Amino acid sequence: MRDQLSGETTSHINTTDLSDFEPVLHELADCSANVIMPFFRSKLDVEEKHEKGIYDPVTEADRGAEQVMRALITKRFEDHGIIGEEFPNKDPDADLCWVFDPIDGTRAFIIGAPTWGTLIGLSHKGQPRLGMMNQPFTRERFWGGDNGAFYRCGDQEPRRLATSCADELSQAVLSSTAPEHFSNRGGWEKFQSLSNQTRMTRYGYDCYAYCLLSMGLVDIVAEAGLATYDIAPLIPIIKAAGGIVTTWDNGDPAQGGEILASANQALHDKALAALAKS
Amino acid sequence: MRDQLSGETTSHINTTDLSDFEPVLHELADCSANVIMPFFRSKLDVEEKHEKGIYDPVTEADRGAEQVMRALITKRFEDHGIIGEEFPNKDPDADLCWVFDPIDGTRAFIIGAPTWGTLIGLSHKGQPRLGMMNQPFTRERFWGGDNGAFYRCGDQEPRRLATSCADELSQAVLSSTAPEHFSNRGGWEKFQSLSNQTRMTRYGYDCYAYCLLSMGLVDIVAEAGLATYDIAPLIPIIKAAGGIVTTWDNGDPAQGGEILASANQALHDKALAALAKS
Numbered sequence: 001m002r003d004q005l006s007g008e009t010t011s012h013i014n015t016t017d018l019s020d021f022e023p024v025l026h027e028l029a030d031c032s033a034n035v036i037m038p039f040f041r042s043k044l045d046v047e048e049k050h051e052k053g054i055y056d057p058v059t060e061a062d063r064g065a066e067q068v069m070r071a072l073i074t075k076r077f078e079d080h081g082i083i084g085e086e087f088p089n090k091d092p093d094a095d096l097c098w099v100f101d102p103i104d105g106t107r108a109f110i111i112g113a114p115t116w117g118t119l120i121g122l123s124h125k126g127q128p129r130l131g132m133m134n135q136p137f138t139r140e141r142f143w144g145g146d147n148g149a150f151y152r153c154g155d156q157e158p159r160r161l162a163t164s165c166a167d168e169l170s171q172a173v174l175s176s177t178a179p180e181h182f183s184n185r186g187g188w189e190k191f192q193s194l195s196n197q198t199r200m201t202r203y204g205y206d207c208y209a210y211c212l213l214s215m216g217l218v219d220i221v222a223e224a225g226l227a228t229y230d231i232a233p234l235i236p237i238i239k240a241a242g243g244i245v246t247t248w249d250n251g252d253p254a255q256g257g258e259i260l261a262s263a264n265q266a267l268h269d270k271a272l273a274a275l276a277k278s
Numbered sequence: 279m280r281d282q283l284s285g286e287t288t289s290h291i292n293t294t295d296l297s298d299f300e301p302v303l304h305e306l307a308d309c310s311a312n313v314i315m316p317f318f319r320s321k322l323d324v325e326e327k328h329e330k331g332i333y334d335p336v337t338e339a340d341r342g343a344e345q346v347m348r349a350l351i352t353k354r355f356e357d358h359g360i361i362g363e364e365f366p367n368k369d370p371d372a373d374l375c376w377v378f379d380p381i382d383g384t385r386a387f388i389i390g391a392p393t394w395g396t397l398i399g400l401s402h403k404g405q406p407r408l409g410m411m412n413q414p415f416t417r418e419r420f421w422g423g424d425n426g427a428f429y430r431c432g433d434q435e436p437r438r439l440a441t442s443c444a445d446e447l448s449q450a451v452l453s454s455t456a457p458e459h460f461s462n463r464g465g466w467e468k469f470q471s472l473s474n475q476t477r478m479t480r481y482g483y484d485c486y487a488y489c490l491l492s493m494g495l496v497d498i499v500a501e502a503g504l505a506t507y508d509i510a511p512l513i514p515i516i517k518a519a520g521g522i523v524t525t526w527d528n529g530d531p532a533q534g535g536e537i538l539a540s541a542n543q544a545l546h547d548k549a550l551a552a553l554a555k556s
Contacts, residue, residue, distance in 0.1 A: 041495060111451050111480055112495035114392055114416055138392055138416055173389055178481065202389055203456065204482025217319060217390035 018096075018129045019147050021122055024076075025132040026141075028120045031072060032065040032102055033136035040137060041112045059109070062086055065102035065118065073098050085229050097123045101229040104133075105177075105206030114138050115208040121233030128254055131233035133211050142211040144237035149214055161241040163263035164216040169197040169270050172219035172263075175209035176201070187224040187258055190248065194222060194274040210234045210261055214241035219263045220271050222248075226256040234261075244268040248275045296374075296407045297425050299400055302354075303410040304419075306398045309350060310343040310380055311414035318415060319390045337387070340364055343380035343396065351376050363507050375401045379507040382411075383455075383484030392416050393486040399511030406532055409511035411489050420489040422515035427492055439519040441541035442494040447475040447548050450497035450541075453487035454479070465502040465536055468526065472500060472552040488512045488539055492519035497541045498549050500526070504534035512539075522546040526553050 039061035066086045073080055074090070081094030085101050098121065103109050105116030114137045122130040130145035139154040142161065149161035166172050174195055195201045198220065205212065207230070212218040214237050231245075232254050238245045238261050248258040250272055260275065262268035317339035344364045351358055352368070359372030363379050376399065381387050383394030392415045400408040408423035417432040420439065427439040444450050452473055473479045476498065483490065485508070490496040492515050509523075510532050516523045516539050526536040528550055538553065540546035 041493065107478060107480060110495070111453065112490045112493055113480070113483060113486065115482075175389065178479075200385060201456075202385060202391070202482055204393075204480055205391060208391065212390045215319065215390055217388070 016124055018122060018124060018145060021130055022143070022145065022147070024072075025120050025122075025130065025143055028069045028072060028100075029118060029132055029134035029136075029141060031068045032118045032120075033134060035064040035068055036061045036103065036118065037136050040109065059103065059106065061109070062103045062106065066100055069098075069100050069102070069120070083229060083232075085227070095125055097126075099123060099128070099229050099232045101207075101227075101233065104230060105208070108204070108206055113204070115205045117207040117211070119207055119229065119233035121229075121236070123232060123254070126254060128232040128235040131236040133207050133234060133237065135208070140211075142214060142237055144214070144240035146240075149237050149240035151211075151215065161214045161237070162216055163213060163238075163242040164219050166219045166263055167266035167270075169194070169220075169267070169274060170199060172198045172267060172271075173217070174198040174201045174220045174222065175205055175212070175218045176203055176222050177206050177209070178203055187248070190275045191222055191224075193277055194220070194271055197274050207234060210238055210245075213243055213261055213263060214238055216241075216263070219267060221261045222259070222271070222275070224258045226259050228254065228256045231256050231259050246272070248272070294402055296400060296402060296423060299408055300421070300423060300425070302350075303398050303400075303408065303421055306347045306350060306378075307396060307410055307412035307414075307419060309346045310396045310398075311412060313342040313346055314339045314381065314396065315414050318387065337381065337384065339387070340381045340384065344378055347376075347378050347380070347398070361507060361510075363505070373403055375404075377401060377406070377507050377510045379485075379505075379511065382508060383486070386482070386484055391482070393483045395485040395489070397485055397507065397511035399507075399514070401510060401532070404532060406510040406513040409514040411485050411512060411515065413486070418489075420492060420515055422492070422518035424518075427515050427518035429489075429493065439492045439515070440494055441491060441516075441520040442497050444497045444541055445544035445548075447472070447498075447545070447552060448477060450476045450545060450549075451495070452476040452479045452498045452500065453483055453490070453496045454481055454500050455484050455487070456481055465526070468553045469500055469502075471555055472498070472549055475552055485512060488516055491521055491539055491541060492516055494519075494541070497545060499539045500537070500549070500553070502526075502536045504537050506532065506534045509534050509537050524550070526550070 063086045066084045081091035081097035083089050083099045101119040104119045109116040117133040117135045120132045132143035141152045150158040152158040209221045245253045245261040341364045344362045359369035359375035361367050361377045379397040382397045387394040395411040395413045398410045410421040412419050419430045428436040430436040487499045523531045523539040
């Protein structure tokens with residue numbers, strides 16, 4: 001992916017081949033799924049942890065899965081950093097840093113919908129270079145990096161992912177997790193400005209939406225309030241499938257915030273303009 | 279289910295055992311899935327059919343699946359009626375009438391999300407008595423009738439479904455397909471009045487939401503603008519799992535319209551009151 005390799009560190013990154021770590025993504029997906037799946041659709045005690053009454057579904061599954069992934073990396077690659085949702089960062093400025101969100105879409109998880117995913121990323125000098133979304137209930141796995149973007153369901157052979165050619169907003173399917181995410185952060189009017197120009201808008205898919213975009217079925221994803229672990233592992237998948245991902249003001253998306261992903265550059269430019277116009 | 283058997287036709291319905299038709303539900307699910315699945319996540323030509331520019335995703339998959347289900351019923355039970363989404367009704371006033379929605383959640387289907395389903399129902403004298411939701415991508419099947427409500431995933435043994443015990447709105451998870459469904463029909467304010475009192479609201483799951491309610495994971499589903507084929511096949515599942523389903527004014531839900539389903543009667547009464555208050 002040429003656009004991941006731009007800037008002053010290009011020559012260094014070019015000599016850093018991360019494809020050897022691709023099997024590690026699959027190992028991390030396997031071991032986290034083993035922890036998570038017994039909790040899926042079991043009754044979770046999500047409220048007990050938060051006595052202040054704020055609904056923040058941090059589950060046993062989430063923490064247990066992050067622990068097994070951290071243990072694997074710490075044992076195997078002791079100089080690598082780790083950024084995760086559930087525990088303090090470990091050497092986040094290390095050249096090679098893993099980024100984990102064991103259950104992206106905790107609300108989907110809690111209601112039993114199969115649209116959450118385990119996000120596993122590897123960044124080099126702060127740039128996301130390798131990433132995976134694992135959905136163990138549907139047995140779907142999406143991953144991407146310098147070798148391309150791939151999808152596998154169950155025991156099927158992996159196949160390459162490619163984004164759509166839709167380059168007009170009026171053709172585009174827009175997805176976002178929930179209207180509430182914007183009303184909490186003041187971006188709702190901007191989002192509406194974009195939504196009103198698209199063919200249709202769907203809510204409710206969390207990380208799954210970026211994977212459907214990488215598959216060519218969703219054309220735009222717009223979200224607000226993302227953390228780095230919500231988006232960094234998805235960036236290499238989106239880019240390797242041919243998509244574009246930036247912040248709403250066309251900046252680096254790796255740290256999260258307001259994120260826009262589009263199937264191609266022409267569509268992305270129009271979506272950025274729609275978000276800016278409101 | 280005693281509450282399905284109330285009213286003046288009770289004695290007659292009690293003597294009509296529909297459980298013999300349960301294997302037919304599974305046959306219909308199998309044959310419709312065979313037609314639908316080759317189209318799932320293939321590029322659909324959804325726009326060509328509608329030159330007026332209205333987005334109404336009637337797909338080859340939808341029509342083909344309804345045709346094979348109609349053919350099976352017409353051949354096997356020539357005196358039964360058929361109500362379906364895609365073709366004209368056949369003897370809709372027959373004592374035994376099948377109700378088909380081959381792809382409930384066509385928008386989810388088109389974007390590749392695994393939250394659509396094939397709805398298959400059997401009504402006796404206008405009352406939904408047997409119903410199934412089949413999701414062939416996740417290999418999930420939910421069905422219900424006089425014998426109870428059941429779930430099966432893949433080759434697993436069927437297990438019984440039961441709704442949740444949450445009887446306060448503040449504990450309840452509310453689900454609905456999309457905010458747009460209300461703004462088109464003037465029910466958005468009523469829905470908001472309910473939504474504001476619940477623990478959380480999720481969008482995007484179509485028929486899948488009623489199945490998650492039957493599984494005890496979603497507590498309330500509120501929707502507007504449903505047709506009879508959108509809801510009739512789901513009613514026996516919801517009721518046999520212990521749930522309550524009516525229109526927003528507590529009427530018979532079998533013809534569709536504004537539909538409210540709740541995990542139990544105490545919660546349903548509070549949800550009806552919230553919808554009425556706005």
